[in-house]
Amino acid sequence: MPHALHNTLKTLPDTAPALQYYSLPALEAAGIGPISRLPVSIRLVLESVLRNCDGKKVTEEHVRQLANWKPTGHRVDEIPFVVARVVLQDFTGVPLLADLAAMRNVADKLGKNPKLIEPLVPVDLVVDHSVQVDYYGTPDALRKNMEMEFQRNSERYQFMKWGMQAFDTFKVVPPGVGIVHQVNLEYLFRGVQVRDGIAFPDTLVGTDSHTTMINAVGVVGWGVGGIEAEAGMLGQPVYFLTPDVIGVELSGHLREGVTATDLVLAVTELLRHEKVVGKFVEFFGPGTASLTVTDRATIANMAPEYGATMGFFPVDEKTIAYLQGTGRTDAEIAQFEAYFKAQNLFGIPQAGEIDYTRVVKLDLDGIVPSLAGPKRPQDRIALTAMKTSFNSLFAAPVTANGFNKKSSQLAERYPTARQGIDIGNGDILIAAITSCTNTSNPGVMLASGLLAKKAVEKGLSVKPHIKTSLAPGSRVVTEYLTRTGLLEPLAQLGFALAGYGCTTCIGNAGDLAPEFNEAIQLHDVVAAAVLSGNRNFEARIHPNIRANFLASPPLVVAFAIAGRANIDLTTEPLGTGKDGQPVYLRDIWPSSDEVAELLKFALDPEVFRTLYSDLTKDLDLWNNIPAPQGQVYSWPESTYIARPPFFDQFSPTPGSIDDIKGARALLVLGDSVTTDHISPAGSFGEKTPAGQYLIAHGVARPDFNSYGSRRGNHDVMIRGTFANVRVKNLMLPAKADGGRVEGGFTLLDNTLSTVYDAAQAYMERGAPTIVFAGEEYGTGSSRDWAAKGTLLLGVKAVIAKSFERIHRSNLVGMGVLPLQFKGNDSVQSLGITGNELFAVLGVDEHLKPQQDLTLVICHPDGQKQHIPVLCRIDTPIEVDYYKHGGILPYVLRDLLH
Incomplete structure (x- = not known):
């Protein structure tokens, strides 16, 4: 610790044994900066920089720069942020573990001790992404789904168990315990x-975008790609540019009948409009103080949907009450309170106390019941407008977020092969209470149970063609729903316990009945799903369901009873009761007093202590999985786990970087291309390149599982890159109806080809490729394989109008150059069709962060354009990563040096 900062180490009062801490008030008293005016989130990052200041990776200059953070200005200062721990989910955790295992192979091959590759901070992997809703609506659905999960994923789970014994700080929370973010909030924190x-x-940091849920209890943390998480685990700071901090001042109180889900959908809509991408968002004001921790968690969880790095809530009495209610020890709670009070960080700030980049105001009294959809979480629709919105979007062009159908087709019904069941546009086929956002919130979960209870009492039911499921975020939810007598009425409506995992929200809804799929495809039906999730991107929920709406758990139940999305539930009845009278939503909607009466069952410390005291109790399927031994993995033959190719050409010293020349366009894409488009997580068919690969390796179609579950095998994942059935490649010619061929296709020598086959052909020819895109490229989940697959396809650069934060970082982390069009330049304005030859000039050893490079476009007629583009390698450390061919070779060279 440099001398000027040495006197910041103080003794924490009222703790036994006595503890020391690095005091931010002492830092301010030493004249280092106006720290008490800084946003709370910035002060917590500053504490890490101060505590880890070693004069090398973290310097006194870093401390001084951050201590003197200004609300506005050109952001050029880089923060080296050393985190206390890392959280993984299994879709991203398995490939990360595979990378670590491959690094040990390299160390072993070079005659080094494989134990040099070892996480230096605690790592927890929570298995929550693998369970699918194959069975639903029956008492044994949970057990049957878990049996299917283990049948599909036993090779992956063996690999995880190897990791547990090979790495000292690597722990696994097994399947059947809960969703990573709820487990993180309830137990790991x-x-x-x-x-x-x-x-x-x-x-x-966590390898899931919704890691931000932990911001609800004053924890600084966010989602990163696994490649960044690996570096953090192995001793590298997480580097990022000093952020803007947007203060969101909440005032007022939520009205009767308005839920935390309605609030977060309004926040998402507002903050997307405010363009907070890549910024910290910090909530303050009296409305913030009035919210429970679980309501704060609902808002913090959806930070990726409003684009922020974090949705941060400072610590206060509500935080203490949550820790008490979730079974933390008295000593832990006392220590927590003493620390934050000693740092002057206790309490929700009020207006004027902190200097924010700018302040956005939201009156909670103005929030109304809402849904969001049908394709993006920021597209909020008031409940009163659902009918008119769906009907309007049905005929609206695709460019206006619509479905481009004829209005005359809206009311048509189509027969199915199942006797007595027809389906039509707007019909709901999936209704799922799922995802961490809402299942962590007892208020909305109890409301869904109360609504179900009243609906059953009225004699209402759910139509048989709707796939209903309940996937709680932890076993605690099942416990309090059981104790309040609400699990049974939910099951009576079809919402039987189906699994503890992300399920429908991650794309694991399971398939629809074949006769329904057939009818949808035959008649091009715009069917709907309603889910209490945070993601509703195209083809994410189910490839045949085109309209997907996010809603609170009670509204999910209500729409399932109504059976269709194009209905105004504020004026039209849900159905007919057993007395022959119409039943309206208002007749069965629970009051806030009814919900509050049951909340005491949701925060029972003894329940939390019991359920989290032994994570493997009663989990026989997990306990029966064998655990391979050894410090170096032997890579047995598997279509799930394969040694990744990222270190195949590894050398102790990096090569040189150079201009990109003679490049071809692999895809030309539009706006809002998500990581789901780039690297889908859900199911895939046998005609896809990935399906063909598995068939060639003896895997039958029923055993394909999902892309997400096979992220440990690069041969599957490279074939799945850009293979989402809703990818719209603008290189492809228009069809007769004005649309384009959709899916993982491109043009190779003016002939239709899969993206995978075209990429292989270009690599065989030695031709680099480029992907072009519009605004917000890479929105959605923090999905490593969106960058890894891009690299393995031979793509050297992605040129877009703008990038989402995590995916841009992941591209750099894999050695792919992210470039941004400047000013009004775009694919359209430059006339790029994909038939051109391209070059990127200025890529050399003198590369600097955010410098201009030159894109050369050689048109088929011989005309050339020289276009300046912004290099989105944003920080000096990212330049080093790029020069090393990515963050993984950089870290490996550092460890083996």
Whole structure:
């Protein structure tokens, strides 16, 4: 610690044994900066920079720069943020573990100790993405779905168990316990951490965008790609540019009948409009103080949907009450409170106390019941407008978020092969209470149970063609729904317990009945899903369901009863009761007093202590999985787990970087291309390149599982890159109806080809490729394989109008150059069709962050354009990563040096 900062180490009062801490008030008293005016989130990052200041990776200059953070200005300062721990989910955690195992292979091959590759901070992997809703609506659905899960994923789970014994700090929360973010909030987060007698606040990064849910309890943390998480695990700071901090001042109170889900959909709509992408968002004001921690968690969870790095809530009495209610020890809670009070970080700030980049105001009294959809979470629709909105979008062009159908077709019904069942446009085929956003919130979960209870009492039911499911975020939810008598009425409406995992929200809804799929495809039906999730991107929920709406759990139940999305539930009846009278939503909607009466069952500390005391109790399927031994993995033959190719050409020293020349366009894409478009997570068919690969390796179609579950095998994943059935490649010619061929296709020598086959052909010819795109490229999940697959397809650069934060970072982390069009330049304005030859000039050893490079476009008629583009390698450390061919070779060279 440099001398000027040495006097910041103080003794924490009222703790036994006595603990020390790095004092931010002492830093301010030393004249280092106006720290008490800084946003709370910035102060917590500053504590990490101060505590980890070693004069090398973290310097005194870093401390001074951040201590003097200004609300506005050109952001050029790079923060080296050392996190306390890392959280993984299994879709991203398995490929990360595979990378670590491959690094050990390299170390072993070079005669080094494989144990040099070892996480230096605690790592928790929560298995929550693998369970699918194959069975639903029956008492044994949970068990049957878990049996299918283990049948499909036993090779992956063996690999995880190898990791548990090979790495000292690598722990696994097994399948059947809960969703990573709810488990993180309820159990993995322990308050203030202590190492070597030093107390410090919990901080983390996680390999899932919704890691931000932990911001609800004052923890600084966000989602990163696994490639960044690996670097953090192996001793590298997480580097990022000093952020803007947007203060969101909440005032007022939610009205009767309005849920936290309605609030977060309004926040998402507002903050997307405010363009907070890549910024910290910090909530303050009296409305913030009035919210429970679980309501705060609902808002924090959806930070990726409003585009922010974080949705941060400072610590206060509500945080203490949550820790007490979830079974933390008295000592932990006392230590937590003492720490934050000693740092002057306790309490929700009020207007004027902190200097924010700018302030956005939201009156909670103005929030109304809402849904969001049909394709994006930021497209909020008031409940009163659902009918007119769906009907309007049905005929609207695709460019206006519509479905481009004839209005005359809206009311048509189509027969199915199942006797007595027909389906039509707007019919709901999937209704799912799922995802961390809402299943962590007892208020909305209890409301869904109360609504179900009243609906059953009225004699209402759900139509047989709707696939209903309940996937709680943890076993705690099942416990309080059981104790309040609400699990049974939910099951009576079809919402039987189906699994503990992301299920429908991640694309694991399972398939529809074949006769329904057939009718949808035959008649091009615009069917709907309604789910309590956070993601509703095209083809994510189910490839045949085109309209997907996010809603609170009670509204999911209500729409399932109504059976269609194009209905105004505020004026039209849900159905007919057993007395022959119409039943309206208002007749069965629970009051806030009814919900509040049951909340005491949701925060019972003994329940939390019991359920989290032994994570493997009663999990026989997990306990029966064998655990391979050894420090170096032997890579047995598997279509799930394969040694990744990223270190095949590894050398102790990096090569040189150079201009990109003679490049071809692999795809030309539009706006809002998500990581789901680039690297889908859900199911795939046997005619796809990935399906063909598995068939050639003896895997039958029923055993394909999902792309997400096969992320440990690069041969599957490279074939799945850009293979989403809704990818719209603008290189492809228009069809007779004005649309384009959709899916993983492109042009090779003016002939239709799969993206995978075209990429292989270009690589055989030695021709680099480029992907072009519009605004918000890479929105959605923090999906490593969106960058890894791009690299393995031979793509050297992605040129877009703008990038989402995590995916841009992931591209750099894999050695792919992200470039941004400047000003009004775009694919359209430059006339790029994909038939051109391209070059990118200015890529050399003198590359600097955010410098201009030159895109050369050689048109088929011989005309050339020289276009300036912004290099989105944003920080000096990212330049180093790029020069090393990516973050993984950089870290490996550092460890083996």
